[in-house]
Amino acid sequence: MNSNTTYLADVLKSMAQATRLKIIEFLRDGERCVCEIFPAIDEEQSNTSRHLAYMQTHGILSRRKDGVKIYYAVKHPEVFEIVDRATAIVRREVEQRSEMINLAGRG
Amino acid sequence: MNSNTTYLADVLKSMAQATRLKIIEFLRDGERCVCEIFPAIDEEQSNTSRHLAYMQTHGILSRRKDGVKIYYAVKHPEVFEIVDRATAIVRREVEQRSEMINLAGRG
DNA sequence: TTATTGTATGACTATATAGTCATATATACC
């Protein structure tokens, strides 16, 4: 459980960053090359490349070469399930906090 | 979706770290005070306290005071679902990599 | 009031991370 905790953390880290989340979202529709990804998420090519490499190294993206282009795809359906569940948490938190504000407003 | 991406990343970051994962695992059985948590996960009290505060601030832990003791609990069931799915990814990756090694070994 | 216990935090260090710019490398095309 201990050495696995590190791998587990690495997998989660591969999703726990704004730019990487944008990449994951864009890859919902399937495999895309770097040249499609970086303009879509509005990030520099080099920065996008680094994040893609990071995610692939940590096992959440697959990488396929076709000529000059490199195609990346989300490798495990669990990645989307994780993002969806995190989104549910965020929604509930936002809801809850706005309720608190309403209660405070009413005095 | 953009400002939300930051919140989303923060929620995932609250799980994407070895010490925090140990805390989450320990809290599977429910609410626990700091004095129970830090010996269980074998971390310093101060470090544990910081991580607990971080997770609570980012909305994945609840905090309850009872006398001198502070009780923390995982606030959303999705947290465990996320950890479980990340574990499934790790398992599959480990499997896959050991298969690769076997293939390579056989020449 | 003083001592004890449980938790949080200031100050600090070491390391990791995200991002940028320039450039290297690889494939394809002429």
Place this chain on the structure above:
DNA sequence: GGTATATATGACTATATAGTCATACAATAA
């Protein structure tokens, strides 16, 4: 061969993070 396009990476900066130690603070007990 030379040129264009796609991707990766070295070198760097700024910031964030995890951890430690000492100490502050809060609640309770004596």
